[in-house]
Amino acid sequence: MATKFVFVTGGVVSSLGKGIFSSSLALLLKSRGVKVFMMKFDPYLNVDPGTMSPYQHGEVYVTDDGAETDLDLGHYERWTDLHLSKESSVTSGKIYSTVIEKERRGDYLGACIQVIPHVTNEIKARLLAAAQTSGADVVIAEIGGTVGDIESTPFLEALRQFRLEHGFENTFFAHNTLVPYLKSAQETKTKPTQHSVKELLGLGIQPDAVVLRSEVPLPSSQKAKISLFCNVPQNGIFEADDLESVYELPFALHEQGLDDYVLNHFGITAPAADLTEWHRWCDSVHNAKGEVNIALVGKYVELHDAYLSVASALKHAGYFHGAKVQIGWIKSMDVTDENAKDMLKGYDGILVPGGFGERGSEGKMAAIRYARENNVPFLGICFGMQLACVEFARHVLKMNDANTSEFDPKTEHPIIDLLHDQYTGIEMGGTLRLGLYDCHIMPNTLAYRCYQTEEVRERHRHRYEFNNCYREEFEKAGMVFSGINPQQNLCEIIELPQNDFFIASQFHPEFTSRPLKPNPLFREFIAASIRARKAK
Numbered sequence: 411m412a413t414k415f416v417f418v419t420g421g422v423v424s425s426l427g428k429g430i431f432s433s434s435l436a437l438l439l440k441s442r443g444v445k446v447f448m449m450k451f452d453p454y455l456n457v458d459p460g461t462m463s464p465y466q467h468g469e470v471y472v473t474d475d476g477a478e479t480d481l482d483l484g485h486y487e488r489w490t491d492l493h494l495s496k497e498s499s500v501t502s503g504k505i506y507s508t509v510i511e512k513e514r515r516g517d518y519l520g521a522c523i524q525v526i527p528h529v530t531n532e533i534k535a536r537l538l539a540a541a542q543t544s545g546a547d548v549v550i551a552e553i554g555g556t557v558g559d560i561e562s563t564p565f566l567e568a569l570r571q572f573r574l575e576h577g578f579e580n581t582f583f584a585h586n587t588l589v590p591y592l593k594s595a596q597e598t599k600t601k602p603t604q605h606s607v608k609e610l611l612g613l614g615i616q617p618d619a620v621v622l623r624s625e626v627p628l629p630s631s632q633k634a635k636i637s638l639f640c641n642v643p644q645n646g647i648f649e650a651d652d653l654e655s656v657y658e659l660p661f662a663l664h665e666q667g668l669d670d671y672v673l674n675h676f677g678i679t680a681p682a683a684d685l686t687e688w689h690r691w692c693d694s695v696h697n698a699k700g701e702v703n704i705a706l707v708g709k710y711v712e713l714h715d716a717y718l719s720v721a722s723a724l725k726h727a728g729y730f731h732g733a734k735v736q737i738g739w740i741k742s743m744d745v746t747d748e749n750a751k752d753m754l755k756g757y758d759g760i761l762v763p764g765g766f767g768e769r770g771s772e773g774k775m776a777a778i779r780y781a782r783e784n785n786v787p788f789l790g791i792c793f794g795m796q797l798a799c800v801e802f803a804r805h806v807l808k809m810n811d812a813n814t815s816e817f818d819p820k821t822e823h824p825i826i827d828l829l830h831d832q833y834t835g836i837e838m839g840g841t842l843r844l845g846l847y848d849c850h851i852m853p854n855t856l857a858y859r860c861y862q863t864e865e866v867r868e869r870h871r872h873r874y875e876f877n878n879c880y881r882e883e884f885e886k887a888g889m890v891f892s893g894i895n896p897q898q899n900l901c902e903i904i905e906l907p908q909n910d911f912f913i914a915s916q917f918h919p920e921f922t923s924r925p926l927k928p929n930p931l932f933r934e935f936i937a938a939s940i941r942a943r944k945a946k
């Protein structure tokens with residue numbers, strides 16, 4: 411078998427940073443010329459996270475091909491600049507629904523359907539399919555959850571079988587654990603790691619590497635102890651200590667020999683690591699001297715993970731201009747026309763991200779109105795664009811009851827609406843306009859100044875559209891439709907040329923932003939915010 415597989419598991423606690431470890435390993439292998447593909451196995455029974463509340467799950471990340479996925483895929487893509495796909499995201503919900511569909515079709519020829527072998531076979535098939543379609547040298551698959559959870563056990567059982575079937579030399583298990591530091595004893599403790607590896611051994615899996623998450627550097631005696639008790643050679647024990655910046659982790663793991671260790675296991679010879687680009691990114695993070703304050707006005711701001719890609723894209727853009735972006739997390743429900751000035755005057759730019767539902771929408775529009783009337787740099791994304799149009803209709807065009815039919819289906823002025831014949835009797839899951847669509851950019855517009863090209867493709871996740879019946883009226887009042895989807899004549903970007911920087915897109919530019927390649931809308935939004943700050 412040509413493709414090799416790394417399985418990343420976790421024990422002791424969740425939120426260990428398995429996603430960051432997986433991304434770091436992918437980055438290191440990629441820097442050595444190895445072709446990598448990444449997958450995430452999520453043990454929950456939802457088919458995808460698209461229907462889950464942000465409180466449950468954080469943001470829903472969208473790939474080029476329109477998969478609604480776990481936010482870890484965002485880390486993977488940002489760190490490695492890979493383009494992942496539907497194959498990258500596997501949930502128990504997907505596995506079980508495929509198995510049940512096959513059963514209903516009679517594909518199993520009368521067999522009694524069981525977790526072993528039917529569910530585990532389906533899991534293994536997904537690994538092989540991803541290897542085949544990606545043509546990768548190494549597939550890195552992260553298993554969500556913690557070893558010992560009932561939910562993740564079928565995945566681990568499938569991986570145990572996978573190793574048996576495809577060979578030790580083609581599979582590599584990296585188990586991530588926590589080594590807690592006990593302040594009172596002034597000691598780090600290895601016992602939870604020992605127990606967690608025992609749990610994994612009980613499932614028939616011997617890890618090849620143990621990755622230790624720790625608040626403090628670990629004495630070598632502790633690592634020797636873990637090596638002995640966990641049956642892993644000392645050079646297979648890696649430390650992932652808390653670092654000044656999370657972006658330093660690939661360097662720390664490289665110094666400990668992680669990439670060599672994995673490649674040796676697979677018998678792959680590869681050139682030395684070229685980490686110049688990542689060094690450049692880390693330098694830009696360290697050297698950022700300036701500051702810029704951005705208000706992010708959203709419904710779930712107490713949960714920063716709900717806007718992870720937006721926050722990352724703001725950072726990319728900030729560091730590009732040598733500035734640290736300070737995000738003011740403003741709860742949209744708290745903003746009104748009366749208090750908008752007080753709440754927002756300290757900010758150099760205002761961003762209204764994507765969202766669903768009525769709650770907080772008036773507050774978002776109050777923030778948009780404040781930005782529009784006071785010439786504060788503004789970037790609206792998806793719902794943020796839709797509400798910018800509704801706000802414009804209400805206050806510039808004086809259509810007092812203008813709204814989106816998402817939550818006011820009877821409005822006389824459905825500025826944002828479903829397309830004709832669109833979605834009759836729809837289900838909630840997987841029915842949005844998802845993934846990459848073309849956007850044609852008009853020359854001599856702000857959008858063109860951002861992108862410097864007439865044809866772009868960006869990722870979408872929405873159901874409603876700008877209602878073209880109102881286009882002419884909006885244009886007469888000064889709004890410019892600077893980005894249009896040519897196939898369906900859908901509005902993709904709007905802007906107000908009378909302001910210094912007021913732009914909003916129906917697509918989500920945050921999903922294509924990368925550390926050294928900030929998305930152009932974010933890049934220019936931050937540039938405008940820095941200019942506005944200087945002019946104060």
Ligand code: GLN
Nearest residue numbers: 764765792793872873874
């Ligand atoms: N709720 C809006 C729609 O469905 C916007 C979605 C979003 O912001 N992602 O069109």
